[in-house]
Amino acid sequence: MKNATSLRVDVLEGARIAVFSLRANRLRTVLTTLGIGIGVATLLAIVGIIQGLNTSFHRQLASFGANTLYVSKFPWMIKGDWWKYRNRKNFTLEQLPRLRAMAPFITAMSPSVSRLSDVSYGGEQMSSVRIQGVNHEYLGIAGFDITGGRFITESDEEVTRPVAVLGADVAERLFPGISPVGRSIRVDNRSFQVVGTLSRKGKVVNESMDLLVLIPFKTFYSNFGKGRPFEIAMAVADASQVRMAEDQLIGILRRLRGTEPGQPDDFNINKPEAMAQTYAQLTGALYGVAVGVGLITLLVGGIGIMNIMLVSVRERTREIGVRRALGARKRTIVVQFLMEAASVSAVGGLLGTTVGLGTAKVVSLITPLAADVQTSTVLGGVFFAALVGLLFGIWPAARAANLDPVEALRYE
Amino acid sequence: MSDGSGAGTGRLIQVDDITRVFHVGGEEVRALRGVTFGISRGEWVAIIGQSGSGKSTMMNVLGCLDTPTSGRYMLNGKDVSRMSDDELAVIRNVEIGFIFQTFQLLPKETALANVELPLVYRGMAAKERRERAKAALDKVQLTHRMHHRPNELSGGQRQRVAIARALVSEPSMLLADEPTGNLDSATGEEIVRLFEQLHQAGHTLVLVTHEPKLAARCPRAIRLSDGEIVADGPGREVAMGVAGPMVAGV
Numbered sequence: 001m002k003n004a005t006s007l008r009v010d011v012l013e014g015a016r017i018a019v020f021s022l023r024a025n026r027l028r029t030v031l032t033t034l035g036i037g038i039g040v041a042t043l044l045a046i047v048g049i050i051q052g053l054n055t056s057f058h059r060q061l062a063s064f065g066a067n068t069l070y071v072s073k074f075p076w077m078i079k080g081d082w083w084k085y086r087n088r089k090n091f092t093l094e095q096l097p098r099l100r101a102m103a104p105f106i107t108a109m110s111p112s113v114s115r116l117s118d119v120s121y122g123g124e125q126m127s128s129v130r131i132q133g134v135n136h137e138y139l140g141i142a143g144f145d146i147t148g149g150r151f152i153t154e155s156d157e158e159v160t161r162p163v164a165v166l167g168a169d170v171a172e173r174l175f176p177g178i179s180p181v182g183r184s185i186r187v188d189n190r191s192f193q194v195v196g197t198l199s200r201k202g203k204v205v206n207e208s209m210d211l212l213v214l215i216p217f218k219t220f221y222s223n224f225g226k227g228r229p230f231e232i233a234m235a236v237a238d239a240s241q242v243r244m245a246e247d248q249l250i251g252i253l254r255r256l257r258g259t260e261p262g263q264p265d266d267f268n269i270n271k272p273e274a275m276a277q278t279y280a281q282l283t284g285a286l287y288g289v290a291v292g293v294g295l296i297t298l299l300v301g302g303i304g305i306m307n308i309m310l311v312s313v314r315e316r317t318r319e320i321g322v323r324r325a326l327g328a329r330k331r332t333i334v335v336q337f338l339m340e341a342a343s344v345s346a347v348g349g350l351l352g353t354t355v356g357l358g359t360a361k362v363v364s365l366i367t368p369l370a371a372d373v374q375t376s377t378v379l380g381g382v383f384f385a386a387l388v389g390l391l392f393g394i395w396p397a398a399r400a401a402n403l404d405p406v407e408a409l410r411y412e
Numbered sequence: 413m414s415d416g417s418g419a420g421t422g423r424l425i426q427v428d429d430i431t432r433v434f435h436v437g438g439e440e441v442r443a444l445r446g447v448t449f450g451i452s453r454g455e456w457v458a459i460i461g462q463s464g465s466g467k468s469t470m471m472n473v474l475g476c477l478d479t480p481t482s483g484r485y486m487l488n489g490k491d492v493s494r495m496s497d498d499e500l501a502v503i504r505n506v507e508i509g510f511i512f513q514t515f516q517l518l519p520k521e522t523a524l525a526n527v528e529l530p531l532v533y534r535g536m537a538a539k540e541r542r543e544r545a546k547a548a549l550d551k552v553q554l555t556h557r558m559h560h561r562p563n564e565l566s567g568g569q570r571q572r573v574a575i576a577r578a579l580v581s582e583p584s585m586l587l588a589d590e591p592t593g594n595l596d597s598a599t600g601e602e603i604v605r606l607f608e609q610l611h612q613a614g615h616t617l618v619l620v621t622h623e624p625k626l627a628a629r630c631p632r633a634i635r636l637s638d639g640e641i642v643a644d645g646p647g648r649e650v651a652m653g654v655a656g657p658m659v660a661g662v
Contacts, residue, residue: 009533009535024520406478
């Protein structure tokens, strides 16, 4: 009990002396605080921006639908020899009903093929618009909603009707303020009648998901050439079934494509989730380097604190002697100097947090990077700063406490 | 006249055959060579000697700032010669009131805060601390200056603040190291009168000095030379060198 009381006294008195001493040396305090503050600010700004990137990337990926799979002869992220994939057999439209029959867990399925084309209406023209041929089930897979008109129907498919459903970017650009439904647009000088418009999905890795025109799959083939390899977009009932579906699909697709046992798969099952992993690998290294830079800055700040604390101990040698003579224990002196070091760092940490968050916010306002700082990062930053102060304060504090009171009292 | 034997009981201070050896650059320096004396409660004793006589070492040991190499030091019934650093800190806080030649006040704190300091380390509540510190400053007639910092006070006033700081924790003894050394003679006289009053009020005072004049004012003085006691007797006699050697073998 007595020990607990005296620790309380040590901490209270330590805190009082710390504040007193920091106020007495304002300029020094501000400079030391800046050192640690800049470290924390750098760290937080970098982490904030990277966390922002991650969050927005994952949010965008989620718009693909967590319950979707895309089967293709190409992987989404090609590693190594492109020709290896190029030379794989194409999927054929005839395989689709068979695949459907073999894989009853698939709730929606659509072939998907695309190209980039110029699209125009009246005098307005847009280039590099993705023209995508899909069937009537695609809406349920891709995660779009219809904002006006209707989606592609089975009968559009059957009679290869020249109809189009516009992505939000195209609709807004070509038809500002008016409804596009019922009007005719030109895609590479072919006329298509607009039957509907899609909701906005946003960007994935800075690429708009809304700069597209959907047309019936067969219409695409008859207008822009058959024989283009297509991928098969499919959805399962919910995200928890994706793994199971993937496993079963491998066997089904091998049978469908007549892959010999012992041969590797000659197709890829692409998932938004797999893209996230590739992305994480790419940003992981960047993240490491950035955090490393921030930590080095903090280290420099910490050394600054240690330096100042050593000066402070030297300046106050006699004071330490007096306090020891009047009954201060070694621990009291240690706590006093640790409190001083930790409070400078904590103030620096707080300042750094504010500046760091501010920087991340400003960056997110003036650039496409979306900063997103999580609470854990902020708390981590302040805690880490205080920890740095404590760590770098230990040595000076120990030096102060171990001064011989007799020598300290005599110190000039 | 006090006898130098170590047999005394009920004494406030009893040192028996104290030695203190320092090692300086590979050389052994024997600052105290078997010192024995006792001080009773309410006594006013001067410890005098030339520089190098061992009186500062004696003061550090008596003040529990240093521990003897050998021998025993009983303070208020407790053997403090083998105590740990933390235990000594408590003893200094409770049993000893220091008065230094250079006052040793904390320059950035007010007189009141300086006087409060020993009570802070005792863990006393702020309000009680303040009341006691004011009372101590009242004893040295400095209540009107309590919110001033040391650099706003005269030398005599600073020493009175230091005395108030020594008194505030109601210690068993006041230990003063050349208390008038940094003061002009008039102010020094003022401080000595204050000591006389404290002595009359029953305080135990131990005063370390090299000034015979000051020692002569004390009822008892102990003279140290080369780390040994060479005289112990009435202050006037010891100060003037009249008192004979009190310790066998000298």
